[in-house]
Amino acid sequence: MILPIVAYGAPVLREVSQDITPEYPDLQKLIDNMWETMYASNGVGLAAPQVNKPIRLFVVDSEQIINNLEEDETNAYPGDHGIKQVFINAKIVDTEGDEWAYQEGCLSIPKIREDVSRPEKVKIRYMDENFKQHERTFHGITARVIFHEYDHIEGKLFIDYLKPLKKRLLKGKLDDISKGKIKVDYKMTFPR
Structure with missing residues (x-):
């Protein structure tokens, strides 16, 4: 089932999310719905707060990016083959490498894309959908997507990394999003 995505301005997007246990109600159904919502x-x-669930859960499919690189971009992320993975109760253990800028966007902040600088690598401890624990280091565009989704479960948004002047310039657009004065081709819910 495709879930509505929560728009900028909703309090859930600013909450630090809670860890969950395997007994979380209808967890597999939620994960399936999150995949379907993300692709639609x-x-x-996509992080759980974006579908109005303040829990430490997000899904990532960076294979889509890697598999759709233009011919002249194929060497942009050497060794990064992308992933399709569920992250539960994730905690960043370490970051390393030089920061690099990339134009990020967010389903909860539609039609705004801005350069955000993040480290090259992230080491993260997490559980998969079967609650098996992992600790892995990711790099390249996969690390970028993980950082972005991880921020959601920490109550942060990519616009928090922008310089104050840039944020002021975007204020009108952000206000329009929070008031529902925007048209998107997916289901959204707006703060009241």
Whole structure:
């Protein structure tokens, strides 16, 4: 089932999410719905707060990006083959490498894309959908998507990384999003 995506301005997007246990009600159904919602919205990642659930859960499919690189971009992310993965109760263990800028967007902040600088690599501890624990290091565009989705479960948004002047310039657009004065081709709910 395709779930509505929560728009900028909703309090759930600013909450630090809670860990969950395997007994979380209808967890597999929620994960399936998040995948369906993400793909229906043309996203490459989706965090539970974006579907109004303040829990530490997100899904990432960076294979879509890697598999759709233009011919002249194929060497842009060496060794990054992309992933399609569920992250539960994730915690960043370490980051490393030089920061690099990339134009990010967010399904909860439609029609705004801005350069955000993030480290090259992220080491993260998480559980998969079977609650098996993992600790892995990701790099390239996969690390980028993980950082972005991880921020959601920490109550952060990519616009928080922008310089104050840039944020002021975007204020009108952000206000329009929070008031529902925007048209998107996927289901959204707006703050009241």
